[in-house]
Amino acid sequence: MTNANQQAVPPGISRLAALAPLTPAARQALDLAARQARTVKARGELQVEGREIRAPMILLSGWACRAFNLADGRRQIASLLLPGDLIGMYNHEAPIANASVIALTEVVVCEAPQPREAADLGGLAEAYAISAALDQAYLLRNITRLGRMDAYERIGNWLLELRERLALAGIGSSNQFPMPLTQEVMADTLGLTSVHINRTLQQMRKDNLIALQNGVITLADPARLATLADHHPACVTAAGSRPEG
Amino acid sequence: MTNANQQAVPPGISRLAALAPLTPAARQALDLAARQARTVKARGELQVEGREIRAPMILLSGWACRAFNLADGRRQIASLLLPGDLIGMYNHEAPIANASVIALTEVVVCEAPQPREAADLGGLAEAYAISAALDQAYLLRNITRLGRMDAYERIGNWLLELRERLALAGIGSSNQFPMPLTQEVMADTLGLTSVHINRTLQQMRKDNLIALQNGVITLADPARLATLADHHPACVTAAGSRPEG
DNA sequence: CGACGGTTTGACAATCATCAAATACAGTGG
DNA sequence: CCACTGTATTTGATGATTGTCAAACCGTCG
Numbered sequence: 001m002t003n004a005n006q007q008a009v010p011p012g013i014s015r016l017a018a019l020a021p022l023t024p025a026a027r028q029a030l031d032l033a034a035r036q037a038r039t040v041k042a043r044g045e046l047q048v049e050g051r052e053i054r055a056p057m058i059l060l061s062g063w064a065c066r067a068f069n070l071a072d073g074r075r076q077i078a079s080l081l082l083p084g085d086l087i088g089m090y091n092h093e094a095p096i097a098n099a100s101v102i103a104l105t106e107v108v109v110c111e112a113p114q115p116r117e118a119a120d121l122g123g124l125a126e127a128y129a130i131s132a133a134l135d136q137a138y139l140l141r142n143i144t145r146l147g148r149m150d151a152y153e154r155i156g157n158w159l160l161e162l163r164e165r166l167a168l169a170g171i172g173s174s175n176q177f178p179m180p181l182t183q184e185v186m187a188d189t190l191g192l193t194s195v196h197i198n199r200t201l202q203q204m205r206k207d208n209l210i211a212l213q214n215g216v217i218t219l220a221d222p223a224r225l226a227t228l229a230d231h232h233p234a235c236v237t238a239a240g241s242r243p244e245g
Numbered sequence: 246m247t248n249a250n251q252q253a254v255p256p257g258i259s260r261l262a263a264l265a266p267l268t269p270a271a272r273q274a275l276d277l278a279a280r281q282a283r284t285v286k287a288r289g290e291l292q293v294e295g296r297e298i299r300a301p302m303i304l305l306s307g308w309a310c311r312a313f314n315l316a317d318g319r320r321q322i323a324s325l326l327l328p329g330d331l332i333g334m335y336n337h338e339a340p341i342a343n344a345s346v347i348a349l350t351e352v353v354v355c356e357a358p359q360p361r362e363a364a365d366l367g368g369l370a371e372a373y374a375i376s377a378a379l380d381q382a383y384l385l386r387n388i389t390r391l392g393r394m395d396a397y398e399r400i401g402n403w404l405l406e407l408r409e410r411l412a413l414a415g416i417g418s419s420n421q422f423p424m425p426l427t428q429e430v431m432a433d434t435l436g437l438t439s440v441h442i443n444r445t446l447q448q449m450r451k452d453n454l455i456a457l458q459n460g461v462i463t464l465a466d467p468a469r470l471a472t473l474a475d476h477h478p479a480c481v482t483a484a485g486s487r488p489e490g
Numbered sequence: 491c492g493a494c495g496g497t498t499t500g501a502c503a504a505t506c507a508t509c510a511a512a513t514a515c516a517g518t519g520g
Numbered sequence: 521c522c523a524c525t526g527t528a529t530t531t532g533a534t535g536a537t538t539g540t541c542a543a544a545c546c547g548t549c550g
């Protein structure tokens with residue numbers, strides 16, 4: 001049963017399963033879809049702004065983003081897409097992509113199974129809905145970061161958010177996780193320049209808040225960082241203790 | 246048939262009807278819901294961050310926002326809510342508000358009818374879905390504004406977006422619309438200070454791009470402004486020429 | 491008239507961007 | 521194994537956009 005293409009269970013599937021209890025049928029639909037996976041190299045376009053969306057996708061592994069380019073070359077990454085995130089999932093007819101989706105690392109994606117069939121396919125629709133709500137919550141947080149936080153806070157807050165999101169997909173531990181992004185990409189995500197990212201990261205290292213080795217970031221004192229950067233975990237449903245506290 | 250509580254058709258209903266073709270039944274459900282309207286004064290809270298959402302609402306008239314407060318008093322308005330916008334509409338169980346929703350002017354809201362009954366209730370679900378997609382599109386744009394535009398561009402881009410959104414609800418004309426917000430609220434929306442908003446608005450007046458009298462803003466040259474501020478209208482569906490060009 | 495919220499103005503400070511170059515690092519080919 | 525190339529990180533010097541603080545002004549309302 002092990003799939004040659006990937007590890008036993010791609011992180012993306014783990015995340016969806018963690019969002020809502022799935023029936024065996026739903027789980028099977030996901031596994032089946034994941035078997036039809038497609039690999040895209042870093043910098044590849046998963047979705048083109050303004051173009052009609054053929055089918056929604058699940059990001060099984062790797063990092064991607066929704067990006068915008070201004071006329072003069074400035075770029076803003078509106079959100080990062082991590083394993084388990086849905087790409088181009090809309091509930092209306094003939095949806096058009098409202099952003100370009102770009103692979104930041106090599107990524108693996110598959111088509112997202114439609115939950116409509118067979119009485120909701122057991123919680124799949126619920127998982128999608130929770131994923132959508134989380135997506136929105138993180139967009140709102142990103143707006144707050146960009147609008148009202150300084151560079152130091154932005155980075156700190158953002159790192160804690162990454163930890164939280166990656167944890168859902170079973171990636172990383174309580175105080176460290178992979179960081180495959182260049183400082184330039186971080187800059188485009190946080191609305192800063194790569195030079196300023198670099199200097200601020202150095203400061204955070206001096207302050208013994210973070211450490212970075214071999215593409216793995218370590219948060220030395222997440223609690224203190226959370227206070228400094230005004231971070232609170234996202235929570236979108238009161239049902240069970242499902243998403244996380 | 247005219248409703249004592251409101252004008253014949255509240256702008257919020259017009260917008261939803263403009264998003265997707267509604268069957269008479271759907272239309273009737275909306276009109277019925279609108280009759281149970283509730284008025285909230287400026288500064289009133291429509292939704293409290295972290296609290297469970299009882300029922301989704303439609304903003305029938307007036308302006309509101311989704312706001313965040315940082316520990317030290319800084320505030321960020323993540324998005325404005327205009328007539329026809331949906332408040333707290335999620336598709337999962339026991340949703341929790343991920344932001345505070347605050348009335349910026351006196352607003353009128355009603356409960357949003359559930360589209361699930363009776364075979365989708367004729368396009369109501371479609372209208373909701375398109376509204377959700379537009380909401381997301383505008384969040385992404387706001388992120389781009391905050392992350393990569395200077396004060397002048399932010400304001401210009403934002404004004405054009407307001408014009409576009411208000412037009413859907415039948416509010417304003419091709420080059421002017423009401424502006425009930427204080428410069429302080431504009432500042433919290435655009436990630437600036439009210440002082441800087443004030444100075445930048447003055448500059449835009451000198452440049453003959455905008456004029457402001459009695460709470461009505463006039464865009465003297467929307468095309469030039471669109472070029473300066475890198476603005477492109479939002480489009481979320483390829484179906485018909487529905488939302489707008 | 492006085493109080494109040496909002497706008498406007500001025501002087502100054504600070505964060506962050508810009509420009510340019512040096513350094514480190516990884517992969518490639520000789 | 522070592523130059524070689526390209527990308528990413530780091531550093532320095534300088535300037536611009538925007539924030540901060542404080543006060544004046546203005547219209548409205550009681």
